[in-house]
Each structure stands twice: as structure tokens, then as C-alpha cells.
Amino acid sequence: DTGVSQNPRHKITKRGQNVTFRCDPISEHNRLYWYRQTLGQGPEFLTYFQNEAQLEKSRLLSDRFSAERPKGSFSTLEIQRTEQGDSAMYLCATRDRGHSGELFFGEGSRLTVL
């Protein structure tokens, strides 16, 4: 197991285009989180899944953002009609069923909207 995997690592797109990011969690980690990080800021919570159920969404997640985890394994984060303000690092983190509280992060997907 190589840890949490995210792709693509980098995405450059023009304003108005749609983009999709994928996160593959550590095996048997049933909890999956998406965060957004901009320069000089800490990770900002976007959404959280337990298995395939999306349990919480931040108000940062506008109608243009949608996340899925169809079989409780990998997850996708789609941004429709991208805006320049969407440029950021999108981080995925997963956590196991226990109570250790440790989040395991992927390397992130960096989005640049021109």
C-alpha cells in the first residue's frame, strides 16, 4: 500500500472548463476528506465521506463543486465552470475505522485556472 494517491498532480485549465480530481484511499480506510489549500493558508475543509455516504459539506462547497464516493473506495471531486478563484491545492485525506484520529494525506492536486 503506497498511501493515499491523488491524480492528476497538476491541472491547468481555462476559466469556464470543468475539472475532475480523483483520490484513491488507503485500503480499508472508510473515512475520506477533501480539503482545499491556498498559498499561506492551512487546509480548508470541503467535504467528508464515511463509506459512500457524504456526511458533511462546507459552505465553501458551492453548487459548482460536487464530490462522490460511489462504492466507498475512491472518490472524485468535480469543479464545473471553473473560476480563477478556484486555483488552489486540493488535498485528499483518509482515516481508518479506529479512534486514532490520524489523517493520512495524499500529495494533492494543484489546480491553476487561467
Place this chain on the structure above:
Amino acid sequence: AQRVTQPEKLLSVFKGAPVELKCNYSYSGSPELFWYVQYSRQRLQLLLRHISRESIKGFTADLNKGETSFHLKKPFAQEEDSAMYYCALTGGQNFVFGPGTRLSVLP
């Protein structure tokens, strides 16, 4: 509302000097507190958690519920400690992170 503040964006110390990275939080219940670290060109990873009351790489952090603080301390900083440090809390599901402090340990 859950909130984590880290007042210092950048902290520079000389090798061998003590270091303290400050973290304050607001939370209505009893949160779990963590310190995460990101070394250059590496992913974010857990450094330590308050429940374990452990020392990792010489770092310790004590939860002070009266002052709602969880400061990270190390008596003798090393150059390899240079990194971004994030304080985080959880009430059980969501994790909230502070803005981070960049620690630079000078030779």
C-alpha cells in the same frame, strides 16, 4: 464554531535554541488536538496528538483547556525541524486546521 489560530506565520530560531509554536482554539465541547507537519516536498503528516501525551522527534505539546491552547515545544531545535507546522482539532468527524507556522531553524 470550531476555529484554530496560529499567531505566527514565520518563526526563525538558531540551531540548539528552544522553540515554541503557538496554537489557540475555540470549540464548544471537548476536542482532540493534533499537530501536523509538512516538510519540504513531502505530504502533510501527523506529528503528535494530545491524547497520546507522547514526545515525537523531541517535540511535546500540552493541552491547556483553561487557556484553550495547545502549544508545540522543543527544547533544542535542529535544522531538520524546518517545516510548516499546522495545529488541528476535531470534535469527532470534521478536522479544522490552523493557518500554519513556518519554522526555520538557522545553522
